[in-house]
Structures are given as C-alpha cells and as structure tokens.
Amino acid sequence: MKLLEDRIRKDGIVIGADILKVDSFLNHQIDVELLAEMGKEWKRLYQDEKITKILTIEASGIGIACIAAQQFGVPVLFAKKSKTKNIAGEVYTAKVMSFTHGREYDIIVSRKFLTADDNVLIIDDFLANGEALRGLIKLVQDAGARVAGCGIAIEKAFQPGGDQIRKTGVRVESLARVLSMDENEGIVFTD
Amino acid sequence: MKLLEDRIRKDGIVIGADILKVDSFLNHQIDVELLAEMGKEWKRLYQDEKITKILTIEASGIGIACIAAQQFGVPVLFAKKSKTKNIAGEVYTAKVMSFTHGREYDIIVSRKFLTADDNVLIIDDFLANGEALRGLIKLVQDAGARVAGCGIAIEKAFQPGGDQIRKTGVRVESLARVLSMDENEGIVFTD
Numbered sequence: 001m002k003l004l005e006d007r008i009r010k011d012g013i014v015i016g017a018d019i020l021k022v023d024s025f026l027n028h029q030i031d032v033e034l035l036a037e038m039g040k041e042w043k044r045l046y047q048d049e050k051i052t053k054i055l056t057i058e059a060s061g062i063g064i065a066c067i068a069a070q071q072f073g074v075p076v077l078f079a080k081k082s083k084t085k086n087i088a089g090e091v092y093t094a095k096v097m098s099f100t101h102g103r104e105y106d107i108i109v110s111r112k113f114l115t116a117d118d119n120v121l122i123i124d125d126f127l128a129n130g131e132a133l134r135g136l137i138k139l140v141q142d143a144g145a146r147v148a149g150c151g152i153a154i155e156k157a158f159q160p161g162g163d164q165i166r167k168t169g170v171r172v173e174s175l176a177r178v179l180s181m182d183e184n185e186g187i188v189f190t191d
Numbered sequence: 192m193k194l195l196e197d198r199i200r201k202d203g204i205v206i207g208a209d210i211l212k213v214d215s216f217l218n219h220q221i222d223v224e225l226l227a228e229m230g231k232e233w234k235r236l237y238q239d240e241k242i243t244k245i246l247t248i249e250a251s252g253i254g255i256a257c258i259a260a261q262q263f264g265v266p267v268l269f270a271k272k273s274k275t276k277n278i279a280g281e282v283y284t285a286k287v288m289s290f291t292h293g294r295e296y297d298i299i300v301s302r303k304f305l306t307a308d309d310n311v312l313i314i315d316d317f318l319a320n321g322e323a324l325r326g327l328i329k330l331v332q333d334a335g336a337r338v339a340g341c342g343i344a345i346e347k348a349f350q351p352g353g354d355q356i357r358k359t360g361v362r363v364e365s366l367a368r369v370l371s372m373d374e375n376e377g378i379v380f381t382d
Contacts, residue, residue, distance in 0.1 A: 025266075030267040032266065033264075063256075066223050078250070080250075109219075
C-alpha cells in the first residue's frame with residue numbers, strides 16, 4: 001500500500017538492524033486518517049469474505065482494529081496480555097514469546113465472544129517472528145471458529161513469521177512488507 | 192447519553208457493590224458503532240474548543256479515543272503504562288495508583304508528541320477515583336499544553352474522582368454517570 005510505505009519512508013525511524021520506530025503515526029501517536037485508509041484496503045482485500053469479527057491484541061493493535069472494523073461493520077475483540085493464571089474455563093488462552101521484552105506471557109479472550117460461527121479477521125500492527133499472530137490464530141481455532149485471514153500493517157519480511165504462517169495455509173495480507181532496512185541506506189519494500 | 196445508558200442497562204453486569212462489567216461492548220469486545228455515536232456526542236459538547244490532540248491511556252481507552260478522533264480530525268496519543276524506569280528527558284511521566292490492581296505504576300508519553308501549542312481532549316472509558324485521569328492531566332500540564340477537558344464514557348459518580356477533578360477547574364463530560372448500582376436493584380444514572 002503506497003500511502004503506508006510513503007509514510008514509513010517519511011516518518012519511520014530505523015535503529016540498528018531491526019528496529020523500525022513508527023511511534024509518530026502508528027503505535028504511540030496515531031494518525032486516524034491513515035488508519036481509515038488502511039481499513040479500506042483490508043476491506044478491499046477481504047471483500048469476498050463474510051467477516052463476523054475482528055480480533056487483535058492490546059495495546060497497539062486496538063486503534064487499527066477499531067477503525068478497520070468500521071469498514072466491515074463488525075465488533076472488535078482484543079486479546080489481553082495476562083500475567084496471572086487464567087480463569088479456568090472462562091477464557092481461551094495461548095502462550096506468546098516476546099522477543100522484544102525477552103519473556104513469555106499468556107494472551108486471553110473470553111469464551112463468550114468467540115464462537116464456532118465466527119469468521120475472524122485478525123489485525124495487528126507488526127509481524128516479525130509471528131509469535132503474537134500464532135497465538136491469536138490459536139485462540140480462534142480453539143474456539144472452533146474460522147480464520148478468514150490476517151491484516152498486518154507492517155511486516156518485516158526479512159524475519160520468518162509471515163512466510164511460516166502463510167505455509168500453514170493462513171492468508172496474510174501485509175500493507176507494507178519491509179525487505180531490508182538500514183540506518184544509512186533507508187528502507188526497501190517488497191514489490 | 193441515552194444510547195450509552197440504555198446499553199449499560201441492557202448488557203452491563205454489576206458485581207458486588209462497585210464492579211460494572213461492560214466487556215461485551217466497551218473494553219474487551221468493542222461495538223464500534225456505539226463508539227462512533229459517543230465520538231459525535233463529545234464533538235457536540237466540545238464543538239467550541241479547537242482541539243489539537245486527543246490523549247488517552249492504554250489499553251481500553253485507545254479504541255474509544257481513535258474513533259472520537261475521527262470526529263475532531265486530530266491525532267490520538269496514548270500514554271503507556273511503564274514498569275521500567277523512564278528514559279530521562281525523553282518522556283513526560285506521572286505516577287498512577289491502580290485500586291483495581293493494588294499497585295502504583297508510571298504512565299509515560301514521548302515529549303515529541305505533546306507541546307505547549309496543544310489543546311488536549313483527554314478520553315478514557317472509566318472514571319472512578321480519578322487516578323488515571325489526574326495522571327493524564329499532569330502529563331498535559333507538564334508539557335505546557337492546555338487541557339480543554341475530559342471525555343469519559345462511564346463515570347462512577349458515587350466515587351470521588353469526577354467531582355474532585357471538576358473542583359480543580361477541569362471540565363469533565365461523562366456520557367453515563369452511575370449514581371448507584373446493585374446486583375438486584377440494577378443501575379441508577381444521574382440526570
């Protein structure tokens with residue numbers, strides 16, 4: 001998506017070999033007009049799917065998911081990161097390893113809000129190693145629901161998560177795929 | 192706001208004397224059409240203010256703030272809850288006591304995104320003791336910016352936060368003000 005790639009080139013900050021800061025428009029300060037255009041693009045890509053729910057994960061996925069949900073006319077459900085033991089029976093849960101924070105945590109959603117009738121679009125801001133996305137996919141599958149696909153803002157295509165998940169048969173649509181990035185040479189996107 | 196009050200009466204769950212669960216439409220599963228109506232109401236209330244930025248706090252404020260921001264045509268900035276020491280000089284920070292979780296934490300925003308020129312609308316889902324809201328107000332004031340006011344979805348008017356903050360001269364507009372609630376007798380709103 002050219003609009004997002006241009007914005008990343010203009011306002012994204014590359015630090016070292018694999019940190020891309022987009023906190024001026026995506027995950028600290030948020031440009032809601034950009035989010036609306038991203039939502040329209042996912043709607044175009046998934047127009048043949050009868051999506052019933054959008055699933056994301058706190059915190060930085062929530063804004064993107066809510067504005068995308070307006071395009072689909074469906075509710076958002078956000079998975080919570082939990083440091084406590086899960087409440088037996090009331091939630092679906094998955095373990096997620098965070099490479100950024102160097103620890104594992106549980107993500108949970110209430111069973112009330114994911115059912116076997118759901119056709120779920122999963123939305124998140126970043127895809128790198130794919131840990132969070134695999135956790136979200138597991139939550140949907142544990143509920144007996146269908147994963148219609150994933151909508152990612154920025155995929156670090158030089159990390160393995162996206163391709164690994166596509167190989168399992170899950171559709172992944174990333175609006176910007178970073179092939180390489182470098183503090184001096186800038187950011188190269190895939191075609 | 193009648194639409195929100197009706198929804199709380201219909202889908203809110205009162206537990207004990209002071210827990211009101213609205214996780215089916217506001218802070219776990221999210222009804223984005225309801226959020227759009229809430230955003231329009233805050234826009235009506237603050238139409239005479241030239242708002243430049245909406246400030247909220249992760250996680251459950253983000254969706255509400257993003258959809259409200261579409262009405263105002265301004266960016267959202269969300270404060271992060273930090274358990275690590277703040278990065279000296281780069282952030283504004285405030286301490287917030289969480290009664291729900293029984294501990295104190297820091298909230299932070301990057302200095303880059305709040306300036307003395309900003310006229311800020313602060314948005315959050317709940318107002319009870321007012322701890323989070325006081326922290327957000329401090330971040331704005333530390334930046335030399337102006338607090339235009341606060342937009343709250345649900346105020347527990349039987350707890351002191353809202354009135355304490357209004358007494359300091361800060362405008363607080365809560366769309367639903369709960370006067371009392373009881374598992375058996377239901378929820379009473381203020382007029």
